[in-house]
Amino acid sequence: MAYSSIGLAAATVASVLLSLPHPGPTLKQAPQTCVPSGQDSRGRSSVDQGVIAWEDETVFDDARAYAVGQWTSGNLKKVTFHPDTASEIADLEWNDTRSSGGDWKNVLARWTGLPGTDSITMNRFYLDDGGTRGTTAHRRRVATHELGHALGFCHKSTRVASIMWTDNGEAARAGIDQITNTDRTAYHQLWG
Structure with missing residues (x-):
């Protein structure tokens, strides 16, 4: 039986491909379920093309810096954070209320998704020194939680340990x- 050169080449390629180890199925878990409902969502985040450019208008700069450090620590590198520049529109504005x-x-604070620039509003009534949650630890925990919302994360059940619990006091305890x-x-499930 005669083989054509094209047929022989195709048979050789096929045998090489078949001899390679199969990588197995790629398992990707679904985003975690929110409390009371929903899921983590890129569409409900402040992220614009892998970046959150922010405007700094809060007296709690230490808490903001801590929160950014938390969400960029270790191998959490898919979303970057930086102050906005004169040539870009901010994705997120930090501000205060009392x-x-x-x-x-x-x-204690609130992330609000808005058309255009989203916001994280820190409530000085509770978070200022002398307020019921007026400590560095509470401010940092609150800012990290709210920045989690800006990344698209929802409130999590207390059945799992998470900075995204609804109750800051319970998280502190x-x-x-x-x-x-x-x-x-x-x-990693949401951003890779």
């Missing part, structure tokens, strides 16, 4: 002062 009434009652392995896993 309020204990209305929708700010017992609210549990000793959660920084991102956890659960948060790192969520980051």
Whole structure:
């Protein structure tokens, strides 16, 4: 039986490919479920092309810097953070309020997704020195939590250790002062 040179080449390539080890299935876990519902979401984040460019308008610069350090530590490098420049629009604005009434009652801070520039508002009523959560540890925990929302993370169940618990006081009592392995896993599931 005669083989054509094209047929022989194709058979050789096929035998080489078949002899290579199969990498197996790629397992990608679904984003973690939110409390009370939903999922972590890139679409519900402040990230623009892998960057959060921010404007700094909070008195809590230490807390902001700590939060950025948490979400860029180790191998968390898919999203970068930097102050905005004159030639770019900020993705996220840090600002402050001082309020204990209305929708700010017992609210330490809030991430708000807006058309254009999103915001993280830190509530000085509770977070200033002398406030009910007026310590460096609380401010850092709150800023890290809110920056987690800016990355697209939702509130997590207290069945898993996470900086994304709804209740800052409960996180403090549990000793959660920084991102956890659960948060790192969520980051990699969402951002790679």
